[in-house]
Each structure stands twice: as C-alpha cells, then as structure tokens.
Amino acid sequence: MSHRRIRFYGAAGQIGTIAVTLLGLLLLTFFIGRLMPADPVRAIIGEDATRETYEQVYRSLGLDRPLWEQFFYYLRDVFTGNFGTSIRTGQPVIQDILHVMPATIELATFAILIGAGLGVPLGVFAAVNKDRWPDHVVRVFSLFGHSMPIFWTGMIALIVFYAHFGLVGGSGRMDQFYIGLVDERTGFLLIDSLIAGEMDVFWSAVNHIILPATLLGYSSSAYITRMTRSFMLDQLGQEYVTTARVKGLSRNQTIWQHAFINIRVQLVTIIALAYGSLLEGAVLIETVFAWPGFGQYLTNNLITGDMNAVMTCVLIVGVIFIGLNLLSDVLYRIFDPRTR
Amino acid sequence: MSTSTETTFRLPAPILALKNIVLFLLKSPTSAFGLAVLTLLVLVAAFAPLIATHEPYAQDLALTLQAPGNGHLFGTDELGRDIFSRLVWGARITLTIIFLVSIVVGPIGLIIGTTAGYLGGKVDTVMMRITDIFLSFPSLILSLAFVAALGPSLNNAIVAIALTSWPPIARLARAEAMTFRKADYISAARLQGASPARIIFKSIMPMCLPSVLIRLTLNMATVILTAAGLGFLGLGAQPPLPEWGAMIATGRRYMLDSWWLVTFPGISILTVSLAFNLLGDGLRDALDPKQMNRR
Amino acid sequence: MEKPILELENLRIRYGGASSEAVRGVSFTLGRERLGIVGESGSGKSTVGRALLRLLPGATITADTLRFGEQDLLTLSEKEMLKVRGRRMSMILQDPKFSLNPIRRVGDQVAETYLRHFKCSKAESRDKALIMLEAVKIRDPKRVYDQYPHEISGGMGQRVMIAMMLLADPDLVIADEPTSALDVTVRLQVLNILDGLVRDRGIGLIMISHDLNLVRNFCDRVLIMYAGRVVETLAARDLDKAEHPYTRGLLAAQPRIGGGRAPLAVLDRQPEWLEEKA
Numbered sequence: 001m002s003h004r005r006i007r008f009y010g011a012a013g014q015i016g017t018i019a020v021t022l023l024g025l026l027l028l029t030f031f032i033g034r035l036m037p038a039d040p041v042r043a044i045i046g047e048d049a050t051r052e053t054y055e056q057v058y059r060s061l062g063l064d065r066p067l068w069e070q071f072f073y074y075l076r077d078v079f080t081g082n083f084g085t086s087i088r089t090g091q092p093v094i095q096d097i098l099h100v101m102p103a104t105i106e107l108a109t110f111a112i113l114i115g116a117g118l119g120v121p122l123g124v125f126a127a128v129n130k131d132r133w134p135d136h137v138v139r140v141f142s143l144f145g146h147s148m149p150i151f152w153t154g155m156i157a158l159i160v161f162y163a164h165f166g167l168v169g170g171s172g173r174m175d176q177f178y179i180g181l182v183d184e185r186t187g188f189l190l191i192d193s194l195i196a197g198e199m200d201v202f203w204s205a206v207n208h209i210i211l212p213a214t215l216l217g218y219s220s221s222a223y224i225t226r227m228t229r230s231f232m233l234d235q236l237g238q239e240y241v242t243t244a245r246v247k248g249l250s251r252n253q254t255i256w257q258h259a260f261i262n263i264r265v266q267l268v269t270i271i272a273l274a275y276g277s278l279l280e281g282a283v284l285i286e287t288v289f290a291w292p293g294f295g296q297y298l299t300n301n302l303i304t305g306d307m308n309a310v311m312t313c314v315l316i317v318g319v320i321f322i323g324l325n326l327l328s329d330v331l332y333r334i335f336d337p338r339t340r
Numbered sequence: 341m342s343t344s345t346e347t348t349f350r351l352p353a354p355i356l357a358l359k360n361i362v363l364f365l366l367k368s369p370t371s372a373f374g375l376a377v378l379t380l381l382v383l384v385a386a387f388a389p390l391i392a393t394h395e396p397y398a399q400d401l402a403l404t405l406q407a408p409g410n411g412h413l414f415g416t417d418e419l420g421r422d423i424f425s426r427l428v429w430g431a432r433i434t435l436t437i438i439f440l441v442s443i444v445v446g447p448i449g450l451i452i453g454t455t456a457g458y459l460g461g462k463v464d465t466v467m468m469r470i471t472d473i474f475l476s477f478p479s480l481i482l483s484l485a486f487v488a489a490l491g492p493s494l495n496n497a498i499v500a501i502a503l504t505s506w507p508p509i510a511r512l513a514r515a516e517a518m519t520f521r522k523a524d525y526i527s528a529a530r531l532q533g534a535s536p537a538r539i540i541f542k543s544i545m546p547m548c549l550p551s552v553l554i555r556l557t558l559n560m561a562t563v564i565l566t567a568a569g570l571g572f573l574g575l576g577a578q579p580p581l582p583e584w585g586a587m588i589a590t591g592r593r594y595m596l597d598s599w600w601l602v603t604f605p606g607i608s609i610l611t612v613s614l615a616f617n618l619l620g621d622g623l624r625d626a627l628d629p630k631q632m633n634r635r
Numbered sequence: 636m637e638k639p640i641l642e643l644e645n646l647r648i649r650y651g652g653a654s655s656e657a658v659r660g661v662s663f664t665l666g667r668e669r670l671g672i673v674g675e676s677g678s679g680k681s682t683v684g685r686a687l688l689r690l691l692p693g694a695t696i697t698a699d700t701l702r703f704g705e706q707d708l709l710t711l712s713e714k715e716m717l718k719v720r721g722r723r724m725s726m727i728l729q730d731p732k733f734s735l736n737p738i739r740r741v742g743d744q745v746a747e748t749y750l751r752h753f754k755c756s757k758a759e760s761r762d763k764a765l766i767m768l769e770a771v772k773i774r775d776p777k778r779v780y781d782q783y784p785h786e787i788s789g790g791m792g793q794r795v796m797i798a799m800m801l802l803a804d805p806d807l808v809i810a811d812e813p814t815s816a817l818d819v820t821v822r823l824q825v826l827n828i829l830d831g832l833v834r835d836r837g838i839g840l841i842m843i844s845h846d847l848n849l850v851r852n853f854c855d856r857v858l859i860m861y862a863g864r865v866v867e868t869l870a871a872r873d874l875d876k877a878e879h880p881y882t883r884g885l886l887a888a889q890p891r892i893g894g895g896r897a898p899l900a901v902l903d904r905q906p907e908w909l910e911e912k913a
Contacts, residue, residue: 020469021469021472021473021476024469024470024472024473025473025476028473028474029485032485032486032489033489136370139370139621140370140618143614143617143618143621144614146561146617147561147565147610147613147614147616147617148610148613149565149568149569149572149585149588149606149609149610149613151568151569151572151588152568152572152588152602152605152606152609152610153606155588155592155595155602155606156602156603156606158595159595159596159599163596238733239728239729239730239733239734240733240734240735240736240737242690242728242734243728243734243735243736243744243796243799244736244747245688245690245720246688246690246720246721246725246726246728246800247720247721247725247747247748247751247799247800248717248718248719248720248721248722248748248751248752248803249717249721249747249751250713250717258736258739261736261738261739262736262737262738276478277478279478279481280478280479280480280481283480283481283484283569283573284480284569284572284573287572287573288592298481298484299484299573302484302487302488302573302575303573303574305488307488307489310484310485310488311485313481314477314481314482314484314485317477317478317481318476318477321476321477321478322476325476336738337737337738337783337785338737338738338783338785
C-alpha cells in the first residue's frame with residue numbers, strides 16, 4: 001500500500017500532472033469498458049433479442065464509429081457530467097452513486113478513526129520499544145490485521161458477536177423496523193437520526209456500524225502502525241531529541257512534545273492515503289454486511305455485467321485517489337515550515 | 341583462490357547466499373514460522389493426492405453438512421464433499437495463482453522499470469506516468485474492473501491481478517536501475533560498444549533481481565488476499581473448483597448453522613497470507629545490511 | 636580551594652552488548668573552572684559528557700565516586716535527574732542543524748527550558764528567553780524568536796543553543812565539540828560569547844574537543860584522553876611541557892603557520908598507552 005502513492009513533482013507541474021493522470025484514467029476506463037469481450041449491447045437487450053434490435057442499439061451506442069471518435073464522445077459525456085444510465089436500476093449512474101456514497105463515507109470515516117486511533121499509538125509504542133518484546137507483539141498484531149481476508153473475518157465476527165453473543169447489530173445500517181423512519185437529509189444516518197431526534201435509530205445505527213468499522217479500521221491500522229513506527233524511529237534517532245532530554249524533559253515529554261509533533265504532517269498524509277484504500281476493503285465488507293454503500297453497488301453491477309456503471313465507479317475511485325494524493329501533498333506544504 | 345582443494349567443496353555463490361538467508365530467517369521465531377508454513381503448503385500441494393482423504397469433487401448427498409469428525413476431519417459441505425480434501429487440493433490452486441502472477445509481474449515490472457531507469461529522459465517520463473495511472477487505483481478495484489470486462493474465471497482473475505500488481509515492481513526496478521546507471525562498469529560496457537538493450541539485459545537486470553524478488557514475496561500476501569476476494573465475489577475461481585475464497589462464498593449461505601464451511605478455508609487463507617507477510621518482513625531484515633550487523 | 640562542583644573517581648562505562656568498556660577508569664574533579672577534554676574520535680570523551688547527564692540508554696555506568704554538588708549522580712532516581720538536567724547541568728551539542736527541532740520556532744525552544752524548570756506563564760518565559768537571546772549577542776531577538784532553525788545560520792543556531800542551555804543558570808555546562816560544525820569565521824565569535832557568559836556567571840565548563848589550540852585558549856586545565864583513559868592532565872598554559880608521548884605526538888601533528896614545510900609528524904601509537912596509569 002505504501003507504494004500506491006503518486007508523486008507530484010513540484011507545485012508548477014502539479015496541474016499538468018493531474019490533467020495527464022486524469023486523462024490516463026479516462027483512457028483506461030474507456031478501453032476496459034469498450035474493448036474487452038463483454039458485449040455492452042447484449043447486456044442491455046439480453047441474449048435473445050432480434051438482429052435488428054441489436055443493430056439499432058449497436059448504432060445508438062455509437063459503437064459503429066471509429067475508436068478515437070468514441071473516446072471523444074466519452075470524454076464529452078464525462079465532462080458534461082453525463083455518465084449514462086444504469087441498466088440495472090434505470091437511474092442515471094451518477095445519481096445512484098451519489099445516493100450510496102454517504103453510507104460508505106460514514107463507514108470509512110468511522111473505520112479510519114478506529115484505524116488511526118489504534119495504529120498511531122501502537123506505532124509510537126513499537127518505535128519507543130524497538131527490538132524489545134512490545135515491538136514484536138505490535139508487529140505480529142499488525143501483520144495479522146494486514147493478513148486477514150476481511151470478508152471472512154467479517155463473517156466470523158458476525159457469527160460470534162451478533163449471532164452468538166448478540167452484542168452488536170447484524171447486517172445493514174440499522175435494524176429492519178427502523179428503515180424509513182428517518183428522513184434522508186444528508187444521507188449520513190448517524191447525522192440524520194440526530195437531526196430527527198430519533199435516538200433509538202441513532203443507537204441502532206451505531207450498533208450496526210461498529211463491527212464492520214472496527215474490522216476495516218483494524219486492517220488499515222496495520223499500514224498506519226508500520227508507517228508511524230518508521231517515522232518515529234527516524235525522529236528518535238535525531239539529535240534534537242537529545243537536546244530536549246538535556247533541557248530536562250522527561251522521556252514521555254520528549255516523545256510526544258518533540259518527536260511526535262514532527263511526524264504529524266507525515267501522519268496526516270498517510271492517513272489520507274489509508275482512507276482511500278479503505279474503499280477497497282469496503283467493497284468486500286459491504287457485501288458481507290449487506291451495507292447499502294458504494295462497494296455493494298459496485299459488486300452488484302459487476303455481477304449483472306452493467307459495465308457502464310462499473311467503469312463509472314472505477315473512474316470515481318480513481319478520482320478520489322488522485323484527490324487524496326493531492327490533498328496529502330498540499331497538507332505537507334502547508335504544515336511543514338521547511339517547505340514554505 | 342590460491343588453493344584449489346578449498347574451492348572444490350564450495351557451494352555455488354547463489355546457493356550459499358540462499359543458505360545464509362534461510363539460516364538468518366530461522367533465528368527469528370516469526371519468520372521461521374512463515375518459512376515452516378510455506379514449506380508445508382508446498383508439500384501439501386505436491387502430495388495432495390496422498391494427503392487428501394477423499395476425492396475433492398466426490399459428492400455424497402446422504403452426508404451433507406456433517407460437522408467435523410466421523411471420518412471427515414473438517415466436516416462436509418452442502419454437497420457432502422470432504423472439506424479437508426478440498427482444502428488440500430485448493431493449496432495447488434493458491435500456489436498456481438501465486439506462481440503465475442509472479443512470473444508475469446516480475447518480468448513486466450523489471451523490463452519497464454529498468455528500461456525507464458536506464459534510458460531516462462522522455463522514455464522514463466512516459467513510462468512512469470503510465471505506472472502512476474495504474475498506481476492511482478486501489479489494486480482490488482482495478483482487478484474487479486478487469487475481471488468484469490474479461491468475464492469471471494480463475495484465469496482471468498490471474499490476468500487481472502497481474503495487470504494491477506506490476507507498477508510497484510516497476511517503480512522499484514527503476515529506482516535500482518538509476519543507481520546502477522552511473523556505475524563505472526556500465527560506462528565500460530557502453531564504451532565497448534554494447535547496445536542499450538544488451539546493457540539493460542546483461543548488466544542492469546541481474547543487479548535489480550534480488551530486490552525485485554523480495555518485493556514479489558512481499559506482494560504474495562496481497563495476491564492471495566485479492567484472489568480470495570475475487571473468488572468470494574464470484575469473479576475468480578468458479579465452483580466446483582476448491583479455491584478457498586470461492587469455498588467461503590458458497591459456505592456463506594450455511595454459516596450460521598454450519599460454521600465449519602467458512603471457518604477452515606478462512607483459516608487457510610489467513611495462515612498462508614500471514615506466513616508470506618512474516619517471511620517478507622524477515623527477508624527485509626535479512627537483506628538489510630544495517631540490521632544484519634546489529635544482531 | 637572552594638568546594639568542587641563535580642568529583643568523579645574511577646568512572647567506567649560499558650555500552651550494552653559491547654565486549655569492552657568505552658571509558659575505563661576516568662577520575663577528575665572540577666571547580667568553577669574551564670576544563671578541556673581532548674582526544675581523538677572514539678577516545679570516550681563524548682561518552683563521559685553524556686554519562687554525567689545520564690543520557691546513555693542501554694549503557695552501564697559505574698564509579699567509585701560520581702558527585703555533583705551535594706548529589707550522587709549514580710543513585711539519583713530518573714525523576715530527580717529531570718531536575719538536574721537543564722537546571723543544574725546542561726550540554727551544548729555539536730551541530731545546531733540537527734540539535735534544534737526543525738519544526739518549532741527557535742524562541743519557543745529556548746523558552747521551553749525555563750518553562751520546564753520554573754513555575755511561570757508562557758509570556759514570562761518568553762521574556763526570559765528574549766533577554767537570554769540578547770545576552771548571546773543576537774541583534775534582533777524578537778525577530779529571531781519567531782524563526783525556524785532552517786532560517787538561521789549555523790553560528791546563530793549555536794548561539795541559540797547556548798542561550799537555551801544557560802537560561803536556567805546551571806552550575807555546570809558541558810560543551811560537546813561546540814564549534815566543529817561551524818564555519819571557521821564564526822567559531823571564535825561563538826566561543827567568546829560562551830566564554831564571557833561562563834565567566835560572568837561563574838559556571839563550571841567542560842569543553843570536549845579534538846582541537847588542542849582551541850582548548851589551550853579557552854580552558855584553564857586540559858585532560859588528554861586515549862582509548863577510554865585519561866593519559867595526562869595539564870594546566871592549559873603548560874601544554875607545551877606535556878610529558879606523555881601521546882600528547883606530544885598530538886602537538887607535533889598540529890600544522891603551524893610559518894612553520895617548516897616538512898611533512899607533519901604522524902602519531903606512532905604504542906600498545907602500552909592502553910594500560911598505562913594516568
């Protein structure tokens with residue numbers, strides 16, 4: 001995951017780089033969508049339509065034109081915000097995506113809070129105790145989180161904590177009988193239920209989000225822990241740490257008031273990147289928990305072969321990723337006095 | 341060099357190096373665990389017909405969803421197939437995936453990375469921009485897109501994973517190539533009139549190989565998880581293949597009453613991917629000279 | 636003679652995992668004077684400095700006596716040591732490029748020493764720091780206070796370091812190669828500032844250096860260390876009368892302006908120096 005980071009070379013080249021990367025993304029989604037064996041016409045009209053219908057749809061999709069022309073139309077559509085209609089839901093794809101996004105963002109935000117809340121202290125703890133047993137324990141703990149197939153852990157957690165102990169809510173965002181009780185204003189159930197003053201719904205939602213978010217958070221904490229540890233080790237080896245000790249600061253004060261402060265910027269940037277890769281875990285965990293979010297929308301479209309919707313989803317993930325990379329770069333520039 | 345009797349008993353250098361690395365890995369309990377698990381995995385895959393107690397595809401509709409015990413070590417699935425035997429045969433699939441992905445990804449990454457790194461300039465810029473575009477997706481989502489377009493099957497899953505996991509390798513190979521580019525022996529080769537292609541293949545690639553191999557090992561855990569994820573979503577290996585992720589997907593329907601259907605394949609995936617991660621972690625230490633000296 | 640600030644006898648230091656001791660039986664006493672410790676890299680001189688502040692994680696320190704003022708440094712708890720460091724004994728490190736925290740304002744880093752040891756408000760500590768910055772001859776303290784380490788020069792950085800370490804008015808300051816990272820042109824300037832402050836305030840100074848000339852000019856007494864031992868102790872003005880062959884070798888290896896053009900002497904190390912008693 002650490003290598004999934006685009007480098008922007010200097011502020012001047014940044015806009016150009018983003019433009020080129022975006023264009024590349026569009027090319028990629030276009031070619032995967034158009035050139036691969038799956039037949040977009042068949043996906044729309046089904047296997048047993050007549051030859052005439054086939055021809056008609058074929059032309060209406062512009063598939064008889066040369067490729068570069070098709071790509072041009074694709075670009076035009078994308079920039080005018082026209083991503084086509086989902087064959088499965090009959091709604092414009094972009095509208096579908098906007099509708100499911102809040103559920104995923106809610107889950108991912110909860111997860112990153114847990115992931116960072118777990119990963120950062122563990123990373124510091126491991127660095128301070130380098131090569132002693134706490135370091136090894138933390139290492140195995142975080143590698144474990146990195147190694148678990150999250151869809152499986154999700155199922156086991158459901159069996160244990162929901163079916164067996166009844167400690168948490170099961171699938172979905174809230175208990176069945178609450179669905180439809182709260183008006184959708186923001187799409188974020190935790191916020192909507194508070195606005196509506198429905199505390200029962202709120203607690204039900206918390207009960208349901210806690211398990212998938214913890215699992216996602218644990219799996220992302222592996223990366224955060226590892227990076228925090230190596231950032232901290234860099235800092236603890238620096239001479240200014242000795243200076244702080246000479247001044248009379250205690251070990252803990254030195255760690256938190258000097259070394260840790262110096263890795264804040266780096267931490268924010270890797271947490272932003274980890275947030276992006278949570279989308280990846282969300283695809284699997286949403287399927288397991290029947291979470292009506294972006295991941296489930298994507299997999300449903302995959303299964304029905306709705307390539308238009310799939311490629312739009314992929315494009316959006318790519319854009320989010322570029323955005324997060326850019327954000328982390330900008331944060332670096334703002335918060336590190338040396339780059340000002 | 342001076343006495344010939346000494347050299348006759350020497351192992352060839354690469355094997356000697358490998359022996360040293362293995363010895364180093366065995367010193368740390370975690371990487372020793374990783375090494376042991378992976379050795380076991382290879383043995384199980386190799387001797388699958390001998391180890392498996394039943395035919396992996398043999399259905400027995402009279403004995404469906406049997407709990408572990410009674411001649412079925414890990415119980416039976418919804419079609420009465422022996423789960424233990426299916427897991428054993430599944431080890432072959434897992435190894436095949438890892439092997440195929442690695443032999444595709446390694447050379448692609450190596451060629452792109454070394455060419456870009458050695459030639460530099462415009463070639464480098466263009467190639468790295470392409471790499472960056474692939475890097476700007478989370479790998480699972482890009483694999484999903486490829487599989488969706490190619491159609492769900494084990495082979496397509498392997499192709500998709502390979503297509504999405506070469507960029508980090510290429511980046512690494514490029515970084516390495518750039519450090520060797522300025523070395524004196526490369527200049528010497530150039531002065532002798534060697535073509536760029538020859539220099540890249542004969543002088544640069546062998547130098548980049550060790551770090552690329554480590555990176556591939558580190559990658560294997562991710563490959564296993566992605567493959568299992570694709571299998572779970574029904575986009576990878578298709579039933580009745582005993583692929584671990586696909587086994588979990590079918591077992592999911594029965595998980596509340598028959599926990600063993602999902603538990604054992606999951607533990608298998610977890611163990612193998614953990615083993616690769618632990619081994620990769622150990623390898624990183626083993627090949628980092630700073631770490632070597634301190635122990 | 637007045638009561639010494641520091642007394643140590645038979646100080647021995649072994650790093651964790653090392654097969655031999657880095658410092659092997661060093662003894663000296665220090666009054667309100669300026670003591671130089673000279674030796675090559677690896678002679679253990681910096682280790683002695685850090686051991687006095689008990690800042691050698693993983694190392695074992697033993698001594699027959701290790702007395703600082705009224706306190707026994709060997710038996711002080713870590714909590715008591717926190718009150719010693721910075722307040723009663725401090726240390727000036729080598730290179731301000733690394734020894735100042737790169738992302739905190741230099742003034743705040745100076746003020747931190749005061750905040751740590753005295754009950755006072757942020758504003759008070761700021762005022763104290765500004766006065767101290769002025770004392771180290773920084774012309775525009777208010778402006779420098781708000782700057783970051785990468786914005787100031789090395790000489791300025793080292794003056795900030797001096798301000799930071801003298802702010803709490805300690806009894807003893809250890810200067811560990813205080814000028815070797817600086818430009819030759821500002822070395823004297825920085826040393827003069829340090830020297831002036833140390834004399835005015837009656838602070839004991841231990842100057843650790845490999846530079847004989849520098850130590851000769853700024854110290855009262857010089858200790859020569861070799862391989863973890865003190866081989867000779869001399870008054871600075873008597874350096875030329877040194878008897879130990881190692882010291883004589885060091886002196887002979889110094890280039891001199893206007894000296895002969897013959898190649899400089901090379902140290903001819905004798906194995907018995909390792910065991911010889913000081």
